Amino acid sequence: AQSVTQLDSQVPVFEEAPVELRCNYSSSVSVYLFWYVQYPNQGLQLLLKYLSGSTLVESINGFEAEFNKSQTSFHLRKPSVHISDTAEYFCAVSERDDKIIFGKGTRLHILP
Amino acid sequence: KAGVTQTPRYLIKTRGQQVTLSCSPISGHRSVSWYQQTPGQGLQFLFEYFSETQRNKGNFPGRFSGRQFSNSRSEMNVSTLELGDSALYLCASSLDVRVLSGYTFGSGTRLTVV
Numbered sequence: 001a002q003s004v005t006q007l008d009s010q011v012p013v014f015e016e017a018p019v020e021l022r023c024n025y026s027s028s029v030s031v032y033l034f035w036y037v038q039y040p041n042q043g044l045q046l047l048l049k050y051l052s053g054s055t056l057v058e059s060i061n062g063f064e065a066e067f068n069k070s071q072t073s074f075h076l077r078k079p080s081v082h083i084s085d086t087a088e089y090f091c092a093v094s095e096r097d098d099k100i101i102f103g104k105g106t107r108l109h110i111l112p
Numbered sequence: 113k114a115g116v117t118q119t120p121r122y123l124i125k126t127r128g129q130q131v132t133l134s135c136s137p138i139s140g141h142r143s144v145s146w147y148q149q150t151p152g153q154g155l156q157f158l159f160e161y162f163s164e165t166q167r168n169k170g171n172f173p174g175r176f177s178g179r180q181f182s183n184s185r186s187e188m189n190v191s192t193l194e195l196g197d198s199a200l201y202l203c204a205s206s207l208d209v210r211v212l213s214g215y216t217f218g219s220g221t222r223l224t225v226v
Contacts, residue, residue, distance in 0.1 A: 032211050043116070043202055043217035044155075051212060090155065094211040099145065099168045104154030 002027040002093045006103035013081055014111045021076040021106045023065075023091030033074040034092040034100065035065055044090060050074065061085075086110045114139065116205050116218035124224045130191040133221045137184050137205030143167075144186040145215065146178060149200040158201075161186055162209050193225045 007022040025031065032051050036044040048059040055067040065076045074091060091103040117136040125131050137144050145168075146158040157170040161180035178188040184205075190197055200222050204215040 036217075041219070043219045044204075044215075045217070046214060096211070098211075099157050099160055099170075100211060100215060101157060102147070102155035 002031060002095050002098075002101050004091050004093050004101055004103035006091055006106050008106050009104065010107045010109060012109040012111055015083055016080050018079050019077065019081050019085075019108065021089050021091075021108065023074045023076065023103060025072050025074065025091070025093045027072075027093060027095055029095050032094045032096065033065075033067060034094070035059075035063070035074075035076050036090045036092060036102070038088045038090065038105075040087075047076075047089070081108070081110055083110045083112070116203055116216050118201075118203050118218035118221050120221060121219065122222050122224075124226060125193050127193055127195060127225055129193050130189065131193060131223060132187055132189045133201055133203075133223070135186045135188075135203030135205070135218060137186070137203075138216055141205035141207055141216070142184050143206045143209050144180055144184065145204045145206075146186070146188050147202045147204070148172075149202055149220070150198075155202065158188065160209075167209060190223075195225050198223060198225045 003026050005024045013019045034049045035047040037047045038044045048057045050067045058064045063078045088105045090105045094100045119134045143162045145160040147155045149155045160168040164180045175191045180186045200220045202220045204217045
């Protein structure tokens with residue numbers, strides 16, 4: 001069965017600094033990978049996804065993630081964070097049209 | 113178009129009671145999944161319904177049950193509530209069972225058991 005590990009429960013970073021949120025998964029088959037974001041008192045929103053093809057995927061608000069099959073990782077990065085990026089970020093995996101399994105989340109704290 | 117609607121938004125129940133939560137998916141979406149979100153465990157998968165049939169089930173006790181109606185609306189029920197059932201319950205809908213079609217989440221129902 002698939003599983004997801006988010007190595008950091010909280011990540012503090014100064015505004016305009018780069019950030020990386022780490023995600024590792026385990027699965028015995030090909031997978032789809034996702035990053036979701038949750039702002040306070042809201043549901044989850046899809047940030048970006050890897051289905052196939054190019055291993056580097058990007059979102060419209062400057063985040064990117066790279067699928068690394070050999071390291072079973074899908075880390076999320078942004079070169080310069082903004083105060084509005086304060087949220088909880090969830091990595092998720094699906095074994096090809098099976099249910100989506102989420103990691104425990106990483107809280108991103110932007111420091112002024 | 114309207115998003116995923118979950119009702120009620122907030123609920124306070126007493127230990128031992130039962131509760132029913134409702135989820136109306138996006139119009140045209142036929143698959144509904146439920147998740148329990150707690151600070152310690154993150155999001156845990158409860159179950160998934162498609163065309164009124166339970167397609168997947170997570171590792172929760174039998175006190176947790178659900179169903180889906182012919183109009184794709186879904187309900188989940190928790191009987192004999194325990195303090196540990198306090199959580200945010202999230203519903204997500206998608207066009208069909210293919211993950212490719214994408215999940216859209218509701219804002220959740222926050223259940224507090226006292």
